[in-house]
Amino acid sequence: MDDGAAEGDVSADRVIAELLDMGFEFDRISQAISVVGPCRADVLEFVLGGSGSGRTRPSRESRSRRGVSSNAEVRSSDGGSGLTNPGRRLKQSSITDHLASNTGSERGSGGEKASTSYPCVAASDDPLVSADVCAASKPEPQFSLANSRSESELRDKISVVLRKHFGFSSVKGFQMEALDAWFAHKDCLVLAATGSGKSLCFQIPALLSAKVVVVISPLISLMHDQCLKLAKHGISACFLGSGQSDSRVEGKAMSGMYKIIYVCPETVLRLMEPLKKLAEKPGIALFAIDEVHCVSKWGHDFRPDYRRLSVLRENFSSRKLKFLEHDIPLMALTATATIPVRTDIIKSLKMSEEETVIVLTSFFRPNLRFTVKHSRTSASGYGKDFRELVGIYNDSRNFKGSGQKAFDEINSDYESSSYESPDDTVSDDEDADIDSTSHEDNNFEKTKVGMPLINENAENDLDVYPGVDDFDVTCGEFLECSRPENSSVKSNKMRSNSSEIVDQGPTIIYVPTRKQTVEVANYLCKAGLRAASYNAKMPKSHLRQVHEQFHSNSLEVVVATIAFGMGIDKSNVRRIIHYGFPQSLEAYYQEAGRAGRDGKFADCTLYCNLMRAPTLLPNKRSEEQTKAAYRMLRDCFHYALNTSICRAKILVKYFGEEFGPDGCHMCDICINGPPQMHDFKEEAVVFMNVLQARSGQAAEDMGCSSIPHYVSGRRRFGEVPNLRGVVSYIREKFPRFATTDKVWWEGLARILEGRGYIQEAAETPRVLIQYPELTEAGLNLLSLQSEEEGLYAYPDAAMLVALNDPKPVSTSSKWGRGWADPEIRRQRLAGKKIGRRKRKRHSRNHPTGFTTAKQRLAQILSKRRR
Numbered sequence: 001m002d003d004g005a006a007e008g009d010v011s012a013d014r015v016i017a018e019l020l021d022m023g024f025e026f027d028r029i030s031q032a033i034s035v036v037g038p039c040r041a042d043v044l045e046f047v048l049g050g051s052g053s054g055r056t057r058p059s060r061e062s063r064s065r066r067g068v069s070s071n072a073e074v075r076s077s078d079g080g081s082g083l084t085n086p087g088r089r090l091k092q093s094s095i096t097d098h099l100a101s102n103t104g105s106e107r108g109s110g111g112e113k114a115s116t117s118y119p120c121v122a123a124s125d126d127p128l129v130s131a132d133v134c135a136a137s138k139p140e141p142q143f144s145l146a147n148s149r150s151e152s153e154l155r156d157k158i159s160v161v162l163r164k165h166f167g168f169s170s171v172k173g174f175q176m177e178a179l180d181a182w183f184a185h186k187d188c189l190v191l192a193a194t195g196s197g198k199s200l201c202f203q204i205p206a207l208l209s210a211k212v213v214v215v216i217s218p219l220i221s222l223m224h225d226q227c228l229k230l231a232k233h234g235i236s237a238c239f240l241g242s243g244q245s246d247s248r249v250e251g252k253a254m255s256g257m258y259k260i261i262y263v264c265p266e267t268v269l270r271l272m273e274p275l276k277k278l279a280e281k282p283g284i285a286l287f288a289i290d291e292v293h294c295v296s297k298w299g300h301d302f303r304p305d306y307r308r309l310s311v312l313r314e315n316f317s318s319r320k321l322k323f324l325e326h327d328i329p330l331m332a333l334t335a336t337a338t339i340p341v342r343t344d345i346i347k348s349l350k351m352s353e354e355e356t357v358i359v360l361t362s363f364f365r366p367n368l369r370f371t372v373k374h375s376r377t378s379a380s381g382y383g384k385d386f387r388e389l390v391g392i393y394n395d396s397r398n399f400k401g402s403g404q405k406a407f408d409e410i411n412s413d414y415e416s417s418s419y420e421s422p423d424d425t426v427s428d429d430e431d432a433d434i435d436s437t438s439h440e441d442n443n444f445e446k447t448k449v450g451m452p453l454i455n456e457n458a459e460n461d462l463d464v465y466p467g468v469d470d471f472d473v474t475c476g477e478f479l480e481c482s483r484p485e486n487s488s489v490k491s492n493k494m495r496s497n498s499s500e501i502v503d504q505g506p507t508i509i510y511v512p513t514r515k516q517t518v519e520v521a522n523y524l525c526k527a528g529l530r531a532a533s534y535n536a537k538m539p540k541s542h543l544r545q546v547h548e549q550f551h552s553n554s555l556e557v558v559v560a561t562i563a564f565g566m567g568i569d570k571s572n573v574r575r576i577i578h579y580g581f582p583q584s585l586e587a588y589y590q591e592a593g594r595a596g597r598d599g600k601f602a603d604c605t606l607y608c609n610l611m612r613a614p615t616l617l618p619n620k621r622s623e624e625q626t627k628a629a630y631r632m633l634r635d636c637f638h639y640a641l642n643t644s645i646c647r648a649k650i651l652v653k654y655f656g657e658e659f660g661p662d663g664c665h666m667c668d669i670c671i672n673g674p675p676q677m678h679d680f681k682e683e684a685v686v687f688m689n690v691l692q693a694r695s696g697q698a699a700e701d702m703g704c705s706s707i708p709h710y711v712s713g714r715r716r717f718g719e720v721p722n723l724r725g726v727v728s729y730i731r732e733k734f735p736r737f738a739t740t741d742k743v744w745w746e747g748l749a750r751i752l753e754g755r756g757y758i759q760e761a762a763e764t765p766r767v768l769i770q771y772p773e774l775t776e777a778g779l780n781l782l783s784l785q786s787e788e789e790g791l792y793a794y795p796d797a798a799m800l801v802a803l804n805d806p807k808p809v810s811t812s813s814k815w816g817r818g819w820a821d822p823e824i825r826r827q828r829l830a831g832k833k834i835g836r837r838k839r840k841r842h843s844r845n846h847p848t849g850f851t852t853a854k855q856r857l858a859q860i861l862s863k864r865r866r
């Protein structure tokens with residue numbers, strides 16, 4: 001997108017609307033417009049530059065100059081001295097050999113550090129690259145598969161190209177398995193941890209054969225990143241995004257000029273005929289489908305166009321194309337696919353169910369430390385939540401004096417002015433009093449059957465899944481030119497910045513909304529950090545700049561929505577913070593996996609409000625998908641609430657992997673140990689008795705077949721009570737539980753559900769149990785109650801927070817619903833605090849005094865009569 005295009009014509013309103021969409025504050029935008037006028041680029045520059053980022057953004061002119069000069073630098077370096085210099089490489093410094101090759105690697109711990117060659121880059125729309133460099137393109141000397149007679153010969157050849165191009169001494173076991181499958185012309189599904197080296201599985205075939213490898217990839221940023229790396233390693237590549245592409249690059253790609261062609265799924269579908277020609281001459285060695293979890297509706301990051309990739313299997317078989325000796329193999333790769341997602345992938349891509357080779361490695365990342373922290377995840381908590389992060393970077397720069405003071409001032413500003421309570425507990429926040437069950441739905445309107453519809457306002461602030469066009473270039477070519485390690489592609493400024501932060505490594509903070517990307521980045525900038533926001537609605541030029549600065553280590557923190565980072569291979573990311581619940585554990589593990597790819601320790605911290613169930617992001621979903629989405633969200637919530645099982649264990653188990661008896665010894669649970677066990681027998685019996693009494697279910701009716709059928713969101717009155725009703729009843733009838741928080745009972749319901757004593761009766765279970773009903777095991781427990789036997793369990797994290805923070809039974813935001821709750825009713829009628837609050841509010845709205853609707857009507861009528 002051209003920043004300068006027609007900007008003068010854009011009205012102030014449009015600029016405001018666009019920047020609001022990006023997440024900037026209205027006041028800040030209008031201030032900017034009043035200073036620089038309604039020119040989008042200038043306004044953007046003002047709000048970004050003036051956010052206290054501590055970096056002055058270059059003007060548009062200087063930005064384009066920078067592009068030209070980088071370009072010149074690239075060209076001047078063209079006469080590089082060769083490919084790699086093994087003598088300079090460092091030994092892998094991983095804490096485990098998880099990231100090392102199976103027979104040892106000579107690769108340096110930091111990919112960037114160890115790399116000894118630099119690219120000669122040319123991208124048609126890319127101001128950083130030059131088209132004339134393309135003329136240097138020449139076919140790479142090939143190994144021929146035809147000459148490769150034995151397995152050992154293949155291995156030798158792999159070793160040669162691996163050393164020559166990547167500087168590794170050997171491939172990892174799983175990479176060899178994938179290569180064997182390719183060599184045997186078989187389809188293959190590679191499931192291996194984030195950062196384990198899946199890309200090599202499809203890059204090596206391009207070097208072993210005279211044919212081209214076509215890689216389907218979901219994001220331009222990812223394709224760009226990989227092409228750039230390949231060029232550094234002396235391998236020509238190009239990427240073809242969606243939209244209007246450069247016919248010259250496309251033409252060269254389709255005539256086999258590049259070893260590897262990255263292409264987005266949308267474009268693959270458009271290029272079917274040229275690809276068939278390419279398959280004939282010089283030939284397609286392999287179709288690799290990277291981040292293949294995007295195929296599955298049941299996975300995260302679902303991309304409808306990925307599903308249509310079945311055309312590859314349908315069209316590129318020897319049956320369809322007579323000139324082919326074998327079907328062109330498909331290699332599908334992902335780090336996060338549960339068992340149902342794997343099945344869905346194979347089916348959707350029409351891979352052979354019997355023949356497809358499944359290459360499965362451990363999903364475990366032994367250097368990642370997982371932690372969960374309770375937080376309101378709102379501005380009032382930034383001070384507390386980011387204190388440590390700010391300290392890490394500021395301390396490393398000796399940013400202690402005035403900087404620390406400024407930071408403390410910012411903290412106190414945030415803590416005292418914006419919110420009543422600096423504490424991150426929820427008790428005093430009216431918002432937080434919203435019943436969590438209803439909060440689950442607060443982004444939705446409901447249809448009659450309880451299906452969520454999109455609430456436009458909510459959706460406008462969310463990046464639902466990353467779109468392909470996340471850069472301002474649609475295609476680009478990267479040629480296999482090299483330059484010596486000591487040459488400088490980067491500016492001096494970048495280098496000095498990077499040396500400062502390389503020790504600390506960058507941090508990525510994931511937040512749910514676009515607005516929060518700006519808010520949190522602003523906060524961190526004010527605290528003295530080099531932070532930038534990233535969300536899909538920001539100008540693509542900005543997004544590319546963030547990518548560049550992130551890769552060159554000149555940014556310390558990127559605050560992003562899910563739009564940032566899929567497949568990104570940056571070795572030294574030290575921290576991934578999720579500030580708010582992710583939508584699934586797949587997404588969480590995928591995003592967390594962007595940390596510690598150098599094998600050194602890295603932290604993955606989830607800040608979330610344990611007292612509130614997470615909500616589904618508004619999105620178009622079928623009823624089936626909604627069910628799956630709730631299930632995934634529930635898994636996330638349970639992961640956060642867990643107090644007794646190693647977090648890494650839960651995560652890998654989610655992907656079907658058994659972890660063994662030991663934990664990771666690094667997560668908060670392994671370090672802190674579980675809380676004290678509690679005997680929940682008494683509360684459980686009360687709860688289940690009330691449940692039984694209120695549901696009117698007799699023991700003999702409780703066979704599985706007679707479980708009543710409930711439509712989500714509705715219940716037949718009197719048949720199965722909802723949880724809230726049960727809790728209210730208990731509070732009313734059992735004085736000793738009168739002040740026990742509803743959140744605590746929700747926790748008990750989870751424990752009972754986990755033990756199989758109760759189950760959800762609603763057809764579409766939500767994150768929290770809504771309509772609990774007794775199971776046969778529950779009825780047995782009630783009828784065979786033995787005095788001695790206890791019901792011991794660990795309280796979950798929400799129960800612990802609720803116990804530490806006892807709340808009054810209700811506050812004003814529950815007012816409307818509150819009358820149904822006998823405890824609240826009693827309090828209100830007794831004219832306690834809440835009654836006073838309501839009267840106060842009412843008298844504010846009705847200055848004439850407290851009047852009922854009837855009285856008001858009488859007043860109006862009498863006025864009219866007069």
Ligand SMILES: Nc1ncnc2c1ncn2[C@@H]1O[C@H](COP(=O)(O)OP(=O)(O)OP(=O)(O)O)[C@@H](O)[C@H]1O
Pocket residue numbers: 099100101105107111168170171172175192193194195196197198199200334335566567568569571593597
């Ligand atoms: N055989 C090997 N020996 C040592 N290092 C390797 C080997 N293969 C790959 N690597 C390194 O592993 C790092 C991660 O590789 P890659 O980006 O392919 O990971 P990935 O599995 O695709 O991760 P993600 O799931 O996040 O996309 C790269 O920097 C790469 O250089």
Ligand SMILES: [Mg+2]
Pocket residue numbers: 198199290567
């Ligand atoms: Mg990858």
